[in-house]
Amino acid sequence: MEKRISKASMSLRVPTQRWLDAGLFEELLGLLDLNTGVVDELALFTAFTHPPIPLETVTGYAPILKERMAAARARGYACGVNILATMGHHNENLSHSLQGDYARRTDIDGNTCAGSFCPNDAAYVAEYVVPLYTAVAQAQPDFIWIDDDVRSGHGGIGPDCFCEHCLAEFSKLCGTLYSRESLAAAFAAENEKAVLALKKQWLQVKRRTINRLFETVETAVHRIGPAIKLGFMTGERFADGYGFREQARILAGEQQREVMWRPGGGFYRDTAPAGMTQKAHEIGRQVSLLPPGVRVIQSEIENFNYEALGKSIVMNTAEAAVYIAAGCTGAALNIMNLYEDVALEKGELIRQFAKQRPFYDALASAVERKPTRGIFTGWSPDGEAVKNLRAGAAYNLPAHFADEWFEIGLPAAYSPEGACLTLLGGLLPLAFDENTILDFLSQGVFLDGPALDALNEAGYGELTGFRTAGCGDDDCIEVLGGHPLNAGQDGRMRDCRQSFWKSRCFYLEPTDAQAQPLARVVDYAGKTKADCCMGVFENKIGGRVCAAGYYPWSFLLSHSKSSQCRSVARWLTRDTLPAYVATLHKIGLWAREEGGETTLILLNQSMDPAEGALVKVLTQKTRLRTLNKEMREQTIDSIGGDGPYRLFRLPSVAPWSVLLAVTQ
Numbered sequence: 001m002e003k004r005i006s007k008a009s010m011s012l013r014v015p016t017q018r019w020l021d022a023g024l025f026e027e028l029l030g031l032l033d034l035n036t037g038v039v040d041e042l043a044l045f046t047a048f049t050h051p052p053i054p055l056e057t058v059t060g061y062a063p064i065l066k067e068r069m070a071a072a073r074a075r076g077y078a079c080g081v082n083i084l085a086t087m088g089h090h091n092e093n094l095s096h097s098l099q100g101d102y103a104r105r106t107d108i109d110g111n112t113c114a115g116s117f118c119p120n121d122a123a124y125v126a127e128y129v130v131p132l133y134t135a136v137a138q139a140q141p142d143f144i145w146i147d148d149d150v151r152s153g154h155g156g157i158g159p160d161c162f163c164e165h166c167l168a169e170f171s172k173l174c175g176t177l178y179s180r181e182s183l184a185a186a187f188a189a190e191n192e193k194a195v196l197a198l199k200k201q202w203l204q205v206k207r208r209t210i211n212r213l214f215e216t217v218e219t220a221v222h223r224i225g226p227a228i229k230l231g232f233m234t235g236e237r238f239a240d241g242y243g244f245r246e247q248a249r250i251l252a253g254e255q256q257r258e259v260m261w262r263p264g265g266g267f268y269r270d271t272a273p274a275g276m277t278q279k280a281h282e283i284g285r286q287v288s289l290l291p292p293g294v295r296v297i298q299s300e301i302e303n304f305n306y307e308a309l310g311k312s313i314v315m316n317t318a319e320a321a322v323y324i325a326a327g328c329t330g331a332a333l334n335i336m337n338l339y340e341d342v343a344l345e346k347g348e349l350i351r352q353f354a355k356q357r358p359f360y361d362a363l364a365s366a367v368e369r370k371p372t373r374g375i376f377t378g379w380s381p382d383g384e385a386v387k388n389l390r391a392g393a394a395y396n397l398p399a400h401f402a403d404e405w406f407e408i409g410l411p412a413a414y415s416p417e418g419a420c421l422t423l424l425g426g427l428l429p430l431a432f433d434e435n436t437i438l439d440f441l442s443q444g445v446f447l448d449g450p451a452l453d454a455l456n457e458a459g460y461g462e463l464t465g466f467r468t469a470g471c472g473d474d475d476c477i478e479v480l481g482g483h484p485l486n487a488g489q490d491g492r493m494r495d496c497r498q499s500f501w502k503s504r505c506f507y508l509e510p511t512d513a514q515a516q517p518l519a520r521v522v523d524y525a526g527k528t529k530a531d532c533c534m535g536v537f538e539n540k541i542g543g544r545v546c547a548a549g550y551y552p553w554s555f556l557l558s559h560s561k562s563s564q565c566r567s568v569a570r571w572l573t574r575d576t577l578p579a580y581v582a583t584l585h586k587i588g589l590w591a592r593e594e595g596g597e598t599t600l601i602l603l604n605q606s607m608d609p610a611e612g613a614l615v616k617v618l619t620q621k622t623r624l625r626t627l628n629k630e631m632r633e634q635t636i637d638s639i640g641g642d643g644p645y646r647l648f649r650l651p652s653v654a655p656w657s658v659l660l661a662v663t664q
């Protein structure tokens with residue numbers, strides 16, 4: 001039994017400039033003291049530029065780090081070190097960074113990143129990584145964070161690494177010693193199945209690369225300081241095969257020590273607020289892979305390059321709450337400036353974080369490590385292997401292809417275990433094995449045209465109920481038909497303007513007498529282009545399928561389309577969705593169920609306040625207790641029912657604000 005999470009885990013990442021200088025460090029501690037409880041721990045950065053720093057720099061820092069960490073502990077903070085570069089992020093400040101004849105990260109064309117080294121070069125690991133972690137461990141930190149340079153994709157060279165060491169490692173797995181040229185040719189070969197298998201093996205060798213590096217780091221650190229906790233910062237890691245489960249196990253070592261995680265993603269400015277929800281879903285995917293024993297999961301709140309006006313206080317403070325909704329148990333604030341007056345620029349931000357700390361605590365203890373339940377976007381750690389198997393945007397969807405489904409109040413799930421319904425787009429079905437596909441098809445599944453084709457080609461045609469019958473790139477309008485799932489919307493049209501927002505429409509044809517069309521497409525003169533562009537089918541293994549060929553992932557924000565999405569989702573899941581927003585509001589929803597209690601976290605994703613939003617909750621309970629960021633608590637009585645769902649009218653939710661709601 002894991003220990004309960006009773007409060008959030010909050011930390012501050014401290015730039016090198018602010019701890020190297022004793023006066024600046026004292027000033028920072030003073031600012032934190034004015035805001036009691038804003039954070040529990042401080043992580044001191046080893047560097048402010050991104051390639052590995054020379055070893056003599058690190059050994060020079062060690063006594064200062066030791067002194068500062070003692071000072072922080074005396075003020076009540078846990079304190080440790082954030083090693084900014086283990087491999088190195090990219091080219092920056094190269095003249096003051098690590099030199100040496102080690103393998104640089106290399107792309108498939110042979111281009112290298114001078115500021116990033118390959119951990120498959122054994123000499124690099126033995127001569128740099130081990131002494132680096134040893135020196136830092138000797139300064140007696142409470143914890144050491146490994147930063148997000150441990151990944152593929154370094155400044156300027158894209159997914160890597162194809163250096164001679166990596167190719168040699170690959171040969172141990174696949175039995176062929178490829179050159180960069182021959183591997184590029186093998187990845188581009190005609191035989192789709194063979195290419196897919198090779199790409200999946202390549203992902204496996206990339207997972208093993210990080211595993212080996214972490215075995216070395218774990219041994220080096222715990223030999224010096226057995227009590228030092230290790231943490232790893234990640235992002236969306238498709239190119240590395242998303243091997244978090246094994247990485248967490250390795251960092252815990254044989255003693256199964258506590259491991260911390262810091263899921264992140266790029267949302268540095270709030271110019272486009274949807275970047276925050278995109279990041280939340282990325283974080284949800286990352287967290288879903290972590291073993292239940294990982295209890296400290298601090299989202300990265302990052303304002304790089306740290307200008308005071310770069311990101312508003314509203315968005316900064318909302319981020320910590322939203323990322324807890326997606327699965328974190330706290331946040332790591334990377335918000336400090338390097339050179340400006342810290343009290344002037346960051347004083348109010350820190351004050352507001354302190355003010356909302358009780359709300360974060362309430363959210364973290366409500367969420368714990370419970371998985372969200374709802375709609376799963378069919379992603380897989382092997383997803384990168386299907387990328388570019390076929391040319392065209394419809395076959396190569398970005399990871400956030402279905403985010404609009406989560407802007408209309410439908411609940412997000414990040415793992416197959418939490419799925420009531422799985423959305424499969426592009427060639428994603430090919431990333432899964434047969435058992436998983438049959439699992440999807442025996443429950444609820446929503447398919448776009450390419451995903452339908454991929455399943456039919458793989459022999460599941462009898463279970464999908466439809467096939468594609470041609471496609472068109474322009475001048476289509478969807479017309480909803482007279483079907484109960486379109487109740488009240490019969491004849492309503494949706495024009496997504498293919499001439500502006502290019503998206504191929506896949507025309508559909510039922511292959512089973514039981515398959516039912518939901519919509520057709522017409523041209524701009526009203527002439528039918530295809531009798532069916534969307535339909536539903538119940539298959540013989542008890543699964544329910546919806547196939548949609550016209551903008552299945554975007555332009556869902558109208559009344560008619562969002563209503564249809566909700567109806568279809570309820571039908572596909574046989575009324576097992578834990579909750580959803582039933583009115584025309586732009587609200588994100590994360591739902592968790594445990595012991596007969598449903599916990600909802602809602603985010604108003606609009607600049608308008610959400611007034612009068614109705615939420616339907618799958619529960620027998622008739623009361624909902626809500627808590628907002630000001631810690632205002634309200635208990636709401638159900639105002640009716642709809643089948644197994646109870647209906648509640650939510651209190652007003654401010655723009656880009658979070659509401660916690662728990663059934664009573």
Ligand SMILES: [Zn+2]
Nearest residue numbers: 118161163166
């Ligand atoms: Zn390499």
